[in-house]
Amino acid sequence: MALVDVEIIIERSKIPRSIEKFLHEANIRTEDYLNHSRVRPGGFVPSDFVAAYYALRAVVQHNLAPGRLFCEWGSGFGVVASLASQLGFDACGIEIEESLVDAARDLADAHYLPVEFALGSYIPEGANEASGGDFDLEGFVQDDGANDAYDELQIGLDEFDVVFCYPWPSEEDATGRLFDYCAAEGALLLTYTQLDDVRIRRKEGDPEDLY
Numbered sequence: 001m002a003l004v005d006v007e008i009i010i011e012r013s014k015i016p017r018s019i020e021k022f023l024h025e026a027n028i029r030t031e032d033y034l035n036h037s038r039v040r041p042g043g044f045v046p047s048d049f050v051a052a053y054y055a056l057r058a059v060v061q062h063n064l065a066p067g068r069l070f071c072e073w074g075s076g077f078g079v080v081a082s083l084a085s086q087l088g089f090d091a092c093g094i095e096i097e098e099s100l101v102d103a104a105r106d107l108a109d110a111h112y113l114p115v116e117f118a119l120g121s122y123i124p125e126g127a128n129e130a131s132g133g134d135f136d137l138e139g140f141v142q143d144d145g146a147n148d149a150y151d152e153l154q155i156g157l158d159e160f161d162v163v164f165c166y167p168w169p170s171e172e173d174a175t176g177r178l179f180d181y182c183a184a185e186g187a188l189l190l191t192y193t194q195l196d197d198v199r200i201r202r203k204e205g206d207p208e209d210l211y
């Protein structure tokens with residue numbers, strides 16, 4: 001296994017007032033968007049932001065991340081990227097739906113958070129070819145015309161220290177394989193699933209051995 005679960009106890013103690021205020025506004029904006037938006041292309045469903053905050057705070061408290069570069073894959077309203085920024089990460093998000101990129105930028109700007117959001121796909125161009133055709137993109141939301149978001153950010157996927165993603169159930173395996181194949185050794189993948197809460201895994205080993 002190249003993705004290894006990081007077993008830590010995630011403390012759920014009190015959330016700072018500033019984070020509570022941020023989350024209160026994030027929830028209001030998210031609900032308003034969901035009530036009024038007609039577009040749900042890749043299917044925007046917000047994760048459990050409080051659970052994501054606790055997991056990220058545990059990553060910081062236990063010094064688990066190899067560095068400070070954070071990316072939220074499929075960032076939606078960018079709430080988790082904005083929380084990561086408030087926990088000291090250099091955070092960005094990648095989102096395929098333009099109205100959500102705008103909403104994420106507005107929310108971060110309203111709180112003076114230096115979070116960058118790129119419009120495009122978090123699946124890097126050529127991921128399949130780079131794996132010799134072994135990397136299966138089936139199950140992912142695909143948009144052939146999507147920007148190369150990593151190009152826009154000028155950061156490669158293999159430079160991120162921590163990635164957070166809330167994939168559809170059909171995307172969960174593929175998300176792990178994509179991270180396994182493309183991320184840096186030592187990097188952390190945090191995934192939210194309604195079943196597992198937030199799962200923290202670390203990439204270990206050489207991807208060449210796996211595919």
Ligand SMILES: C[S@@+](CC[C@H](N)C(=O)[O-])C[C@H]1O[C@@H](n2cnc3c(N)ncnc32)[C@H](O)[C@@H]1O
Pocket residue numbers: 041042043044045046047048072073074075076077078079080094095096097100120121122123140141142165166167168
């Ligand atoms: C389940 S929502 C989670 C949103 C946000 N991360 C959160 O935790 O609240 C998944 C998001 O991923 C976006 N998405 C799906 N496939 C994508 C892709 N290949 N590249 C970028 N964004 C994608 C969707 O538009 C949607 O906003």
